[in-house]
Amino acid sequence: MTREVGARIRALREARGLSLSALAAEAGIGKGSLSELETGRRNPTLDTLYAVATPLGVPLAALLDDHDGAxxxxxxxxxxxxxxxxxxxxxxxxxxxxxxxxxxxxxxxxxxxxxxxxxxxxxxxxxxxxxxxxxxxxxxxxxxxxxxxxxxxxxxxxxxxxxxxxxxxxxxxxxx
Structure with missing residues (x-):
């Protein structure tokens, strides 16, 4: 799940033309933390996903595994x-x-x-x-x-x- 969530975050960030630094600043998280999320090296927490979803303009569901039971x-x-x-x-x-x-x-x-x-x-x-x-x-x-x-x-x-x-x-x- 970690890699898939990271890939979704990266794709949404890039589709919006946001740099890693810009999204990290808007989400209130460290650039290194965001980079680790995007590459699947860090497990996302609920708080972090909400923080990232808001500046991306998407609901939480857009970042999670796209199936019920996630x-x-x-x-x-x-x-x-x-x-x-x-x-x-x-x-x-x-x-x-x-x-x-x-x-x-x-x-x-x-x-x-x-x-x-x-x-x-x-x-x-x-x-x-x-x-x-x-x-x-x-x-x-x-x-x-x-x-x-x-x-x-x-x-x-x-x-x-x-x-x-x-x-x-x-x-x-x-x-x-």
Whole structure:
């Protein structure tokens, strides 16, 4: 998977006419780290993939293995791709998120117009967006604009499991 993800990042970067340095700066990661990702010498984390997807103008699904069941994790957070629906005007991604007790998933702002929904399946935690902190419990549903920084946090006593739906409007750029 590592080589395929790296190849996708490189192809998208080159298609947009971005240098390695420019993409690294926009993503807030080191040029060396990005180079290692592109060549398959470094395993990508969820945070790094989100950081790279935003300046490339693509949904996370454009970087992952292009099949349902693809898994990416790191830092106590595991995301399993459940479904991706590509339509003319948007891409809808559905993931099952699992956060270990006390784990925090901090996300930089996604591309303009991206919206997220979180449906809690099990466990307790928090979601932070804008100036809000919302407590999460099984059955809760939260919907928010994800084109601003946001974060999920599992409670200290158990894993937080949630369905995460991310809707990215089409930008006219390549996303495959």
């Amino acid at each position: 898994v990416i994790g790191g830092g106590g957070v595991v995301a399993t791709r459940v479904r991706v629906l590509r339509e003319t005007d948007r891409t809808t991604e559905v993931y099952l998120l699992r956060l270990a007790p006390g784990a925090v998933r901090t996300s930089p702002a996604h591309a303009a117009g991206v919206e997220e929904q979180l449906i809690v399946v099990a466990g307790h935690g928090l979601v932070r967006y804008d100036d809000r902190t919302v407590a999460l419990a099984p059955g809760d549903h939260v919907r928010f604009a994800a084109d601003r920084p946001h974060a999920y946090e599992a409670g200290p006593d158990g894993e937080l499991e949630a369905v995460n739906v991310i809707v990215t409007p089409s930008s006219g750029q390549l996303d495959r």
